[in-house]
Amino acid sequence: MKYLSCRDIESSLYIAPNEIRSCCQRFFHKNKMRGDAKLLEIKDGVTPKANEIRDARENLFKKIQNNNAASCEGCPFLYETDTKPKFSNEIKHLSIEHHSVCNLRCTYCSETYYGGKRSKYNVVEFIEYLNNSGSFKNCKQVVWGGGEPTLDKSFDLIIKEIEKKANPNLYHRVFTNSTRYHKTIEELLKRGLIKIVTSVDAGTREKFKEVRGRDKFEELFVNLRKYSSVDPNRVTIKYILTEENLSENELISFVNKCVEFNLRECCFQISMNYKNKDLSLNFLKALLFLMGLLKENKIYKFFTDDHVSARFRELNEENKSEIFRFIDEKNLSNVVFVKNTFDKINIYGAGDIAENIILKNMLKFNKNNIELYDGDPNKIGKLIGGIEIKNPEEIKRNNNKIYISAAQSYDDIYSNLLSMNISDNRIVSGLFL
Numbered sequence: 001m002k003y004l005s006c007r008d009i010e011s012s013l014y015i016a017p018n019e020i021r022s023c024c025q026r027f028f029h030k031n032k033m034r035g036d037a038k039l040l041e042i043k044d045g046v047t048p049k050a051n052e053i054r055d056a057r058e059n060l061f062k063k064i065q066n067n068n069a070a071s072c073e074g075c076p077f078l079y080e081t082d083t084k085p086k087f088s089n090e091i092k093h094l095s096i097e098h099h100s101v102c103n104l105r106c107t108y109c110s111e112t113y114y115g116g117k118r119s120k121y122n123v124v125e126f127i128e129y130l131n132n133s134g135s136f137k138n139c140k141q142v143v144w145g146g147g148e149p150t151l152d153k154s155f156d157l158i159i160k161e162i163e164k165k166a167n168p169n170l171y172h173r174v175f176t177n178s179t180r181y182h183k184t185i186e187e188l189l190k191r192g193l194i195k196i197v198t199s200v201d202a203g204t205r206e207k208f209k210e211v212r213g214r215d216k217f218e219e220l221f222v223n224l225r226k227y228s229s230v231d232p233n234r235v236t237i238k239y240i241l242t243e244e245n246l247s248e249n250e251l252i253s254f255v256n257k258c259v260e261f262n263l264r265e266c267c268f269q270i271s272m273n274y275k276n277k278d279l280s281l282n283f284l285k286a287l288l289f290l291m292g293l294l295k296e297n298k299i300y301k302f303f304t305d306d307h308v309s310a311r312f313r314e315l316n317e318e319n320k321s322e323i324f325r326f327i328d329e330k331n332l333s334n335v336v337f338v339k340n341t342f343d344k345i346n347i348y349g350a351g352d353i354a355e356n357i358i359l360k361n362m363l364k365f366n367k368n369n370i371e372l373y374d375g376d377p378n379k380i381g382k383l384i385g386g387i388e389i390k391n392p393e394e395i396k397r398n399n400n401k402i403y404i405s406a407a408q409s410y411d412d413i414y415s416n417l418l419s420m421n422i423s424d425n426r427i428v429s430g431l432f433l
């Protein structure tokens with residue numbers, strides 16, 4: 001018998017203000033936004049117990065087998081297995097978005113995140129229950145979102161609680177708007193226990209106010225400079241492309257501002273508003289232009305994320321010509337890998353971004369030029385588009401350039417490569433066209 005399961009049901013937990021979910025994936029299927037699969041509904045004021053997690057996982061799994069879980073239908077993360085997974089309270093990946101209190105009002109965001117909802121139960125107590133039942137023994141990553149996670153005192157309390165029995169490899173990945181300085185962030189950066197991701201989305205104070213809803217542009221940069229001066233590798237700066245902020249002048253000001261505030265050693269994530277169904281040509285041009293600017297300014301650690309790669313598609317002849325004209329006109333050939341024009345390349349990261357690059361490449365490049373690597377032992381030996389996934393240790397046996405195809409773990413992979421004594425000038429960034 002075949003079963004359908006996903007890694008998140010087996011070992012992730014996502015804490016929302018009014019419910020506990022299995023994941024925070026979002027995808028379109030049959031014209032509906034899906035994902036965010038619910039595990040437990042919270043009764044007002046009642047803190048759930050650790051063992052409720054196992055039962056809820058089992059229930060969701062059953063619904064998926066019966067084709068009765070609307071949130072999971074068509075999910076790209078489902079995989080087929082011959083053996084039924086064993087469900088427990090174990091949490092390898094915890095995501096905390098327990099309130100929707102925020103001091104900004106980003107145009108691309110929504111009430112779900114800034115509506116001011118507080119949790120209907122005691123989240124610190126819930127974390128304590130989980131901790132006492134050993135749920136975090138193998139937990140490596142706690143991801144914080146929201147709302148603005150740093151605004152609430154529970155941020156410090158939960159971090160301290162988890163630390164009591166934490167796996168020594170556990171680190172916090174905090175999505176923060178960085179408009180208010182938080183000393184815990186700086187302290188955890190010093191101890192190597194945190195990574196932060198901050199969206200900037202503008203190059204000028206005026207545009208920031210328009211896109212993010214508050215006049216906090218300067219504060220954000222002052223704080224990012226402080227955080228990044230501790231360890232820039234642990235700071236990711238994001239630019240979410242929206243209709244309002246993709247002009248060339250805005251992108252130029254953004255990159256200049258990052259240089260002015262000593263942020264060149266940070267990682268740069270180029271994203272797009274996930275409410276846009278397609279990656280239109282003006283977004284694609286802005287994306288290429290921004291990559292070109294970053295490289296011109298000696299910023300080498302940049303990548304596009306899954307919101308962009310999920311929207312890759314094959315371009316028609318007319319669009320192809322337009323994009324190539326744009327690349328020529330703006331001198332952007334150093335940020336694109338075009339069919340047969342690049343030497344053999346190692347792609348490190350065999351997740352959905354790599355799948356999108358390989359399977360939906362917009363201009364069909366030569367797959368023989370690609371070697372694929374992933375650190376997950378479950379993936380090694382499997383194929384994507386006929387290309388076998390290999391152990392990253394093998395990267396040392398060739399001198400190919402290395403392209404990191406990951407968003408959430410870009411910085412982890414980057415550090416991993418350096419710890420393997422691989423020179424950073426082998427690591428390249430850009431877009432496969």
Ligand SMILES: C[S@@+](CC[C@H](N)C(=O)[O-])C[C@H]1O[C@@H](n2cnc3c(N)ncnc32)[C@H](O)[C@@H]1O
Binds near residue numbers: 273
């Ligand atoms: C909802 S926010 C919460 C955390 C924090 N307030 C922040 O903004 O970083 C979590 C992440 O979702 C991203 N995000 C929110 N709405 C988005 C959208 N429509 N498209 C793409 N990313 C989005 C934000 O940039 C942020 O990195």
Ligand code: SF4
Binds near residue numbers: 024036071076077
């Ligand atoms: S199948 Fe997809 S939507 Fe459902 S829990 Fe897993 S990741 Fe989430």
Ligand code: SF4
Binds near residue numbers: 102104105109110114
């Ligand atoms: S800062 Fe984060 S939570 Fe607040 S409105 Fe913007 S994206 Fe939403």
